[in-house]
Amino acid sequence: MGKGGGCMPSRNKFPISESAERPVNQAEATGSEAEGFKKLRIFIVFYSMYGHIEKLARRMKKGVDGIEGVEGVLYKVPETLSPDVLEQMKVPQKGDEIPVISVDELVEADGFLFGFPTRYGCMAAQMKAFFDSTGKLWNEQKLAGLPAGFFVSTGTQGGGQETTAWTAITQLAHHGMLYVPIGYTFGAGMFRMDSIRGGSPYGAGTFSGDGSREPSEQELALAEHQGKFMAVTVKRLAPPLNATCSRF
8 A cells, every 4th residue: 555554465375275276288178067067167258459468368267277167268359340450550360269259158157357458548449349239138137246357458557557447347337247356366476566567456467568568477477366366256156066046
């Protein structure tokens, strides 16, 4: 905290139980199920124009997958710009490895991590357009009670690492979703001042600069931590395996 009193947050990392973690099998298929047991699924839904957010998303999935009984599923939101405009902006072409999500698929998730670059301190229009298309789910409150977090990319240190996530909370509020920030659970890594680092108590983040800067290892580590943190949170909120009641 700043001057004027109050306590400094602990520099100790959030105690993620070692028993909850498991070795990550990189060849494991997304959406897989063990015999008679369905894993909890966290949808990592993102928009990435130049690849910075995608790099965070992939590392975040590693964190989610490292928690027993939970898996991360990567999805992109639809592009809204025309191919001609994207070409003029020198946006690299994207492969088909990560599918584009539909609104109807959102109800299959047990939790969410939404990632997007900033546009003047708010989420990119592509992500906003996707949220704007979820009116039917909002009308029926299909996503109410589900936990969700954010991760972002900005061009500069004052470009919206906090406000981009903060202004996105309204989307969750109207859906009745539960916002899960990471706070200072990353421990000492949140306090380092010896290098430039994106991210904040609101969620993981990176600085893209003019587009040439890549996410640092510290920024990627924070993204992985957020994945683990959300996975543990989703497990805590999940109903018992033998429960038959609906969320509401």
